Amino acid sequence: MVCLGNICRSPLADGLLKAKIEARQLTDSVDSAGTSSFHAGEKPDARMIATANSYGVSLSHLRARGFEAKDFDLFDRIFVMDKSNLQNVLKLARTEADRKKVDLLLNLSHPGENLEVPDPYYGGDEGFHAVYKMVDEATDVLIKQLEKNDG
Numbered sequence: 001m002v003c004l005g006n007i008c009r010s011p012l013a014d015g016l017l018k019a020k021i022e023a024r025q026l027t028d029s030v031d032s033a034g035t036s037s038f039h040a041g042e043k044p045d046a047r048m049i050a051t052a053n054s055y056g057v058s059l060s061h062l063r064a065r066g067f068e069a070k071d072f073d074l075f076d077r078i079f080v081m082d083k084s085n086l087q088n089v090l091k092l093a094r095t096e097a098d099r100k101k102v103d104l105l106l107n108l109s110h111p112g113e114n115l116e117v118p119d120p121y122y123g124g125d126e127g128f129h130a131v132y133k134m135v136d137e138a139t140d141v142l143i144k145q146l147e148k149n150d151g
């Protein structure tokens, strides 16, 4: 799961998907990163931690890191939050196989629409709850795909 800072959107997608995987006792591994390393080493934004907590999801153990080309080797699928993240991740792709791993997260819940998870960083609390709803819907679709693959 990839966004810009790895402190708002992608940690939520990471923590929420991990919670869904654990609840179903699946074995898939999940991680998140930012296309910028500006916040590397930091916890998720306090507003994102509080929003996730209000839905019973803990994010406070996560720490930000930058996305690296080697992530293409470590992960089968790479979901980005917006089109800017998409461009930045694709710049690091080395092969067509790398490029094929990448998609906008909301194409899971809204196939082919190329919708973005908006950056909530400069807005109010309602933006964080809106992000939660979008990421929850998309990860619900993803978890069904992962259940099929495991089953």
Ligand code: 4NP
Pocket (backbone or CB within 6 Å): 003, 004, 005, 006, 007, 008, 009, 010, 034, 038, 119, 120, 121
């Ligand atoms: P994120 O949000 O990409 O969802 O983690 C942001 C976090 C920090 C900044 C921008 C977006 N920033 O400009 O520092």
